Each structure stands twice: as C-alpha cells, then as structure tokens.
Amino acid sequence: MSTGKRTGGRSAVVLAQVRHAVEDLVKERGAERVTIPLIAERAGVNPTSIYRRWGDLPTMLNDIATYRLDPDRPLPDTGEPRADLVAWAGEIVEHYAKPVNAALLRGGAAAAGETESDCLRNRRAEAVVLASRSGAPFAADDLIDLVISPIIYRVIFLPWTLTPDLAARCVDRLLTQRTSGGQAAGGEVASEA
Amino acid sequence: MSTGKRTGGRSAVVLAQVRHAVEDLVKERGAERVTIPLIAERAGVNPTSIYRRWGDLPTMLNDIATYRLDPDRPLPDTGEPRADLVAWAGEIVEHYAKPVNAALLRGGAAAAGETESDCLRNRRAEAVVLASRSGAPFAADDLIDLVISPIIYRVIFLPWTLTPDLAARCVDRLLTQRTSGGQAAGGEVASEA
C-alpha cells in the first residue's frame, strides 16, 4: 500500500470532468460568479465530492489554475539564451491568451497573498532556473519585473492587448538593460525552488 | 431637480461606513471570504441597502477598490521628470503596501477582464498623462510594462517583497532603457483618458 491514494480510473475521470466544468463556467461567467454546486452540476458530479476534495472554492480555483500549464514541462534550452527566453515567455503569453486560462488566473489572483503557494509559483521557480544559467546577465528578480510582470498584468487587466510579440519585446528589454549595480539582488524572491 | 441623486447626509454616511467595513473585513478575512450580510452587519447598515446600491459583491469590491486612492489627486509636476515619476510610482507602492488595499486589489483583479472598467483604469490614465508630457523619452505602454506592472504583480502575488525603493528601481529602468525603435507605440492602450 505504497501511497494509499487513488489516481486512476474513476477519480481521474471525475477530476477531468470537474476541471472541464470549471474552465467552462469561469470563462462564461467570470471567476467571481462561479459556485461549487454550479460546477458540480455542469460536471455531472455530486457537489459533495468537490467539497471533500478541495474544501472550498478559492482553494479549488487556485489549484486548478496552478496545474494547468505544466506538470514538469522542460524549459527551452537550445544554448541560445535569447531564443530560450523568448520561447519560454512566449509559452506563457500563448497560454494565458486563452480566455479560459486568463479567467482562472484572475481567480487565482484573488486567492493569492500571504502565502507563496499561489498559482504562479512554478513560473517564478522557472525564472530562478533561467537566471542561474551560466552567463545570464540578469537576476531572477529582473526576469520577474521585466518579463513575467508585464505579461501577467496585461493578462489580468488588459487581455485584449496581448500580442504575439509581447514576449520578444519584454525579453529584449531585459537583455538590453544596463546591468546597473544589480545582479546581486537575485534569488531572494523565489527561494523555494 | 438637476440631478435627482442624493449625495450628502445619510447616504454619504452609509457609504463611508460600508467602505470602512469592507476594508476591515477584506483585511482580516481576504476578499474571497467576505459576504454582503457580513459587511452590512459590521457597517451597522441593512444588507438590503447594499444589494440595492451595488447589486452584487464583485461589483462592489471593484467599485470600492477603484475609488480608494484618488478622486482627482494632482499628479506630481515639479518639472523634474525623474522625481515626478518616482513620486508617482512611490504613491502607488505606498498605497498598496497596506494589506487592506492589496486585498482589495486582488478582489478587483478577480472582477477584471473583458471590460476596461477595472480598478486600475485611473492609474493607466495617469500613465498616459505622464508619457505625453513634452520630452518624455517613453511611451505610456513603457510606463505600464516597466513601472505599473512590476508593482502590481508584486502587490498581488509577492506582497512581502514590496520595498520602498521599488518605485525608484522601476523608474530608473524606464529612464535608462534604450528607446530602441519604439516610442511610436504609445497610447494604444489607455485611450479612454
């Protein structure tokens, strides 16, 4: 009885149905107008199952928003830094350009705050990895301020301004900045990775 | 009967009490765990009044988050661009460094999306003004990407990394960036101002 948890079969099906329903409803009504009974009905699942698995709505939204883009997808690593960064940032833009994922992110934002376990923590962990590659002329904090932040801000508040070139624009700003003083300030933020 | 609306006296008092209650409760329970009856009780006001005035919770949260920092506060204008920008950005950082306002912002984020009437629209309008001052070597979009975004991102997801020098760091990045190609790309975003 190694784990005791059940991962396959019915559980997995229910989970998939619930995720699907959440995405649908969040897309068409906004994260704030979604309720658990609503999701359960759409998913063809009993509300009790949802309550037992997640406890409450913010938790569920944050959870689903977190594991949507990646379990352990590999970071681009062609040896060409700029290309890798653009590819990475582009993935994020592309992902959140879909209204479903944007709405989920907004829901996750509402649940963020005190704790570090918000739905973007994986992204920050990736930033730390990218910034620590040998020769990277920027710190993880720069990646957060210059690449992640603009993308996420636009996703949440100005989704209609998301363009395919946003990733490249941000990366270029990052790489052409004078590494003034800084670079020693990195890693203080996402130290959990 | 010029307007028909009532702005003074009791209405104003109720409004103030409600705002106060919302801020209290959002601070101590998080925007996601606040309900209208709860607010009404804390404010010493009848729930019906709130339902009638705002309709529902997301609307109210967004509304209160919007008009908290400024009706028509004047933008810094000393003639010294860098100082003005740092003062402006500093106001924003200082404002959202208070947990109350950060929590409200998260609630507003959840309600944002399709429409432009989110709780940061006034900030973007200010960015347009600042970018259009004669001689400003940046566009409104740069101000959004390099100053507003990093601040807001940290407020929502990494509030404990908000430091007093953040404003200056962002402004310096803005002013030392090579105005590469760009500067013609401004104003497409917050044209409502």
Add this chain to the structure above:
DNA sequence: CGCTTAAAGCAAAGATCGTTGCGTTAGGAG
C-alpha cells in the same frame, strides 16, 4: 417651511450553499 421622492430600514419568503451520516462503487494490493 412644506413637498416630493431618493435612499434606507424592516420583515418575511424563497433560493442557494455547505455539512454530515450512511450506503455504494471500484482501484489496487495480495
């Protein structure tokens, strides 16, 4: 100082949500 009516209070009915106890289904190990 009265009139008009926007906005708040009150109370009760209706809808929705979240919890809990118990029976049923089916994953996983032996």
Add this chain to the structure above:
DNA sequence: CTCCTAACGCAACGATCTTTGCTTTAAGCG
C-alpha cells in the same frame, strides 16, 4: 479472484444568502 478501503453518490438538514413588498427617514427644491 478476493478483500480492503479510498472516493463517489445520495439525501436531508441547518445555515446563509438574496430578493421583494412595504414603511420610514431625510436631501434637495420651490
């Protein structure tokens, strides 16, 4: 194949939340 039990379904209850019709208060105007 069989047993054990994690996870789901069902049903009923209690606790909120939301709406609605009516009454009361007081802002703004003549």
